[in-house]
Structure formats: C-alpha cells, structure tokens
Amino acid sequence: MxxxxxxxxxxxxxxxxxxxxxxxxxxxxxxxxxxxxxxxxxxxxxxxxxxxxxxxxxxxxxxxxxxxxxxxxxxxxxxxxxxxxxxxxxxxxxxxxxxxxxxxxxxxxxxxxxxxxxxxxxxxxxxxxxxxxxVIEKDFFAIKHQLTKREMDILRLIKQEETTEKIAEMLNLSFYTVETHRKNINHKLKFKTKKEFYEFLETLDE
Amino acid sequence: MxxxxxxxxxxxxxxxxxxxxxxxxxxxxxxxxxxxxxxxxxxxxxxxxxxxxxxxxxxxxxxxxxxxxxxxxxxxxxxxxxxxxxxxxxxxxxxxxxxxxxxxxxxxxxxxxxxxxxxxxxxxxxxxxxxxxxVIEKDFFAIKHQLTKREMDILRLIKQEETTEKIAEMLNLSFYTVETHRKNINHKLKFKTKKEFYEFLETLDE
DNA sequence: GAAAAAATACCTGTTAACAGGTATTTTTTC
DNA sequence: GAAAAAATACCTGTTAACAGGTATTTTTTC
CATH class of the missing domain: 3.40.50.2300 (Response regulator)
Structure with a gap:
C-alpha cells in the first residue's frame, strides 16, 4: 500500500x-x-x-x-x-x-x-x-516570551513606524508610559543592530 | 526529437x-x-x-x-x-x-x-x-543607479550601522561631508519607512 | 490577602539623524 | 578647455529615541 x-x-x-x-x-x-x-x-x-x-x-x-x-x-x-x-x-x-x-x-x-x-x-x-x-542563530521566540502583553502591543505599533507620541495617543496612555515601556522593551531585547531589531519586528504577528 | x-x-x-x-x-x-x-x-x-x-x-x-x-x-x-x-x-x-x-x-x-x-x-x-x-514594486535597481560612487560607499557603511562620525573617520572625510552625502542620499531615496530603507540596504552588495 | 509582576506616570539630559541652507574644489564629460 | 557632475566642507536648528532615574496604582499569582 x-x-x-x-x-x-x-x-x-x-x-x-x-x-x-x-x-x-x-x-x-x-x-x-x-x-x-x-x-x-x-x-x-x-x-x-x-x-x-x-x-x-x-x-x-x-x-x-x-x-x-x-x-x-x-x-x-x-x-x-x-x-x-x-x-x-x-x-x-x-x-x-x-x-x-x-x-x-x-x-x-x-x-x-x-x-x-x-x-x-x-x-x-x-x-x-x-x-x-x-544560519542565523537568533532565538526570537525566547525573546518574545520575556515581553509582557502591553509591551507586545507597543512593539506592534513600533513595527508600524509609529512614534512614541502617536502610540500614547492611540492607546490612551501618557507619553511617559509609552516611553517607559519602550525602555523596558529595549532592556529586554538588547539588540546590537537596528537591522536585527527590524528583523525581530518582522517575526511579530500583526 | x-x-x-x-x-x-x-x-x-x-x-x-x-x-x-x-x-x-x-x-x-x-x-x-x-x-x-x-x-x-x-x-x-x-x-x-x-x-x-x-x-x-x-x-x-x-x-x-x-x-x-x-x-x-x-x-x-x-x-x-x-x-x-x-x-x-x-x-x-x-x-x-x-x-x-x-x-x-x-x-x-x-x-x-x-x-x-x-x-x-x-x-x-x-x-x-x-x-x-x-509583488513588491520597489524599483531598488533604478534607485541604486541614481546614486554616485561615493554615496554608495557611505551607504555600505550605513548598512554596517556606522554613525556619521565614524564614517567620516573611516573615509578620512569631514563629518560635514558625510552629513551632506547622507542628506543627498535621503533626498534621492525618499523611503517612507525605516523598514523599507533597511530592505533596500539588504540589496546592496558589500 | 500578602507578595510579585505588570502597567502606569513623570522628569532630566544626551545624542544621532535629519532638513534647511551656502560654498568651494575636484573630476568627468563632450 | 568649458560645462556639468561629483565630492568636499561648514553652519543652524529640530526632533525622536533612549538611558538614567523615581514612584504609584492595578492586576496576577500563590
């Protein structure tokens, strides 16, 4: 068979x-x-x-x-x-x-x-x-799971090339709050290059 | 046959x-x-x-x-x-x-x-x-051919995530010269998003 | 229901990119 | 060898990102 x-x-x-x-x-x-x-x-x-x-x-x-x-x-x-x-x-x-x-x-x-x-x-x-x-060795998956829900929300908007100001507006948050999230995201990601960061963004689902 | x-x-x-x-x-x-x-x-x-x-x-x-x-x-x-x-x-x-x-x-x-x-x-x-x-309609090829040799040199260094200051140092140029080249490059490229710019950089040969 | 984690918010200062200029020298093209 | 193109250089001002903080409120976890 x-x-x-x-x-x-x-x-x-x-x-x-x-x-x-x-x-x-x-x-x-x-x-x-x-x-x-x-x-x-x-x-x-x-x-x-x-x-x-x-x-x-x-x-x-x-x-x-x-x-x-x-x-x-x-x-x-x-x-x-x-x-x-x-x-x-x-x-x-x-x-x-x-x-x-x-x-x-x-x-x-x-x-x-x-x-x-x-x-x-x-x-x-x-x-x-x-x-x-x-092959590229980056463990994007593991990184993603260090991030909180809110941080992912903000990342998705960053992917859409929104500025901190606009993101704050869109999510009804203070400019400062978004800035804090971005800071925390950056601390968690620690990418060495912007290219790497953009490649990471590509792996996010909308 | x-x-x-x-x-x-x-x-x-x-x-x-x-x-x-x-x-x-x-x-x-x-x-x-x-x-x-x-x-x-x-x-x-x-x-x-x-x-x-x-x-x-x-x-x-x-x-x-x-x-x-x-x-x-x-x-x-x-x-x-x-x-x-x-x-x-x-x-x-x-x-x-x-x-x-x-x-x-x-x-x-x-x-x-x-x-x-x-x-x-x-x-x-x-x-x-x-x-x-x-399919993506970007005419990267045509864009590339608007750029001069020197502009391409600088783009390749930008691709390597060098700063204006470092590029100037590496090419033995004034900081201002590199800034001018970057300005001219940006005027020629006119990409709407950073992602697009990084995608373009990918199409450059080292 | 106490402790931990996540989300919120504010403040200061620095930095690199960029857009707007102007201007001279060098190289290429016809 | 004149004209055009490319490369060089300088200056001002703006802006968004980011790193360093501190601090309160809300939500989740055990």
Missing amino acids: KTKTIIIDDHTLFNDGMSLILKESGFFEVIEQIYDSRQAQTKCFSLRPELIIVDYNMPHLNGLEVVKQLNALGSDMKIVIVSMYADKKEIELFKKEGIDAYITKTTPGTQLIEALKKVMEGEKLFESKNIAKT | KTKTIIIDDHTLFNDGMSLILKESGFFEVIEQIYDSRQAQTKCFSLRPELIIVDYNMPHLNGLEVVKQLNALGSDMKIVIVSMYADKKEIELFKKEGIDAYITKTTPGTQLIEALKKVMEGEKLFESKNIAKT
Whole structure:
C-alpha cells in the first residue's frame, strides 16, 4: 500500500515537482496538492492523509501555523516540514509542535524519499548538522516570551513606524508610559543592530 | 526529437522536481542538472543544450550573472529564468540580457511545459500580468543607479550601522561631508519607512 | 490577602539623524 | 578647455529615541 500524502506549498511548481518525485518513487500516493495554506486544515480533516508535507514560507498561514491547525485535528498524521532555510531555533519551534521531520530544499529527491520512508516507520529526522554553519542563530521566540502583553502591543505599533507620541495617543496612555515601556522593551531585547531589531519586528504577528 | 535541457538551481529538491516535470512531458530531455552556479558556463559550453533553465536566487553566482556568462558563450541556447519573486525591474534587467522567458515558481507544471514549448518556437514570455498584484514594486535597481560612487560607499557603511562620525573617520572625510552625502542620499531615496530603507540596504552588495 | 509582576506616570539630559541652507574644489564629460 | 557632475566642507536648528532615574496604582499569582 502506498502512503497517502498531501503536499502543502504555495509554490505551484515546487509542489508539482515534489509530487512527481513522490509518485515516481512508488511508495507514495499524492492524494491532494494544496496551494493555499488556509485550506490545509479542512482538506486534511476530510481526506485523512497519512503523511503531510508542509512548506515553511507561505502567505496567509506559515508552516508553523498550519502545523498547529493540523495538530488541533488530533489525528496521527506524520508531518514533515520542507523549508528553504534551516534556522536552528525555528526547528526547535517545530519540534515543540511534535513534527516528524524538518528537511531543507537543498536535499536531493532520492534522499527525500529515503527520509520520508524512515518517517513512516516512526523515525524523527531533523537536519541539524549542516545547519549551524549557514544560519542565523537568533532565538526570537525566547525573546518574545520575556515581553509582557502591553509591551507586545507597543512593539506592534513600533513595527508600524509609529512614534512614541502617536502610540500614547492611540492607546490612551501618557507619553511617559509609552516611553517607559519602550525602555523596558529595549532592556529586554538588547539588540546590537537596528537591522536585527527590524528583523525581530518582522517575526511579530500583526 | 526532445529538447536538450540543462537546469541550474541550487535547491536540489526543486531541481529534481522540475527535471521530472520536464521528462514526464515527453518534450524535454534533461541532459544535466547543475546545483552549483559556478559550473554553469563550462558545462553549458561542453554539453551544448538547446534550453537552459536558471534559478534566480543562488549562492556564488546569481541568475543574472549566470545569464551574462552564458551570453558570453555566444551560442543560440534559449534561456529561461525561474524565480520565486517577480520584481518588475529585475525582469527588465534580464530582458536587457536577452533572455527568452521569466517564469515564477507559482506557475503550475503543465503551464511551465506550455511556456517552454512556446519558447522553443521562438516566443518570448514574461509574466508581467499576474505580477503587479502580488509583488513588491520597489524599483531598488533604478534607485541604486541614481546614486554616485561615493554615496554608495557611505551607504555600505550605513548598512554596517556606522554613525556619521565614524564614517567620516573611516573615509578620512569631514563629518560635514558625510552629513551632506547622507542628506543627498535621503533626498534621492525618499523611503517612507525605516523598514523599507533597511530592505533596500539588504540589496546592496558589500 | 500578602507578595510579585505588570502597567502606569513623570522628569532630566544626551545624542544621532535629519532638513534647511551656502560654498568651494575636484573630476568627468563632450 | 568649458560645462556639468561629483565630492568636499561648514553652519543652524529640530526632533525622536533612549538611558538614567523615581514612584504609584492595578492586576496576577500563590
């Protein structure tokens, strides 16, 4: 019996290509290709695949959000992330969600098949060896969890390039209060460069 | 006769997937898959493909540089760019190099085959219709070319988060000179947000 | 219900960026 | 070799961010 598989990737070409790689192998049957991550949960619920391959970078819902939705279904599907990058801490995040493998797009097709077969046998695979060298190591996730709710509110407005004055106005707070929050945020973040700060802001949800 | 094709893409998985899509179609024969862009020129010279598919984003040599190298060979191979994004002005750049098609990775496999067949018949294809909606329209390239050499020098140091004072020191210039350059740069760039400015800095080569 | 954490508010002083100027010298272009 | 472009330099004033404080009120936690 071939493994019933669903591929979730907005890059149609990549999705189609991977689909063919799986079919060619003779071990996998692609029962559905999803190009819009928002359809992931309902389709996986109704089609009940044994294996789901999820792209990390997608519009609307990113890979992590999709995984969370799939986990909410509470079934025993295997979930594999295929990503362009291999951020150590991002992998940590996915591990917390209990995914079965994290594979980069630089993996050859044959290796992918081998990896997927192992996953179906219950193994967990994470490309953590090659990773450390190439990739940014910032633990944005951990940092985020040092911040309070109010601090996050203010950060989101900072992301929108609002000034302290405007933020105070918008949240009906004193200018000084917002300044204090910013000060506390800065103490917690301690980024060395503005670029790093802006990259961090990018990881915030609106 | 099948069209002899070479695929140049560092993402092995994508390269393999596309290769299968082409083979499946029955119209194309993938005579070589290149994962390292630095091998493009020599391999294409010796193997003489009729069609070359080039990824845009690659380490070492990006798509544009590869195309330039291929053009230097002076043969009549068709060149097609496959890119994640569809930046209008980037397409312009490639057009200048005389490529035959620019296709995004959101194209379904069947459409890719149709497009490639048309290319082999001499047509030129550029995905400029679907593009405008989804993609950032910033003409970073054009902006860059408004800047003078000295302004670029200073921008690169700004990218490294140096202050006006330090930049002046490093370039053996007066503080005021650097300030003037920054002023002129700002007048030329006119970015609305800091984020946009930092994104622009990212497109600079060191 | 006491203790800790989070949110609020105010004050002073510094600093780097930036926008507005003007002006001279050097280099490039035709 | 004249004209245009690029690079250099100086000056004034404003502004937003930020680091250093202190202090009270509200909410959460055990």
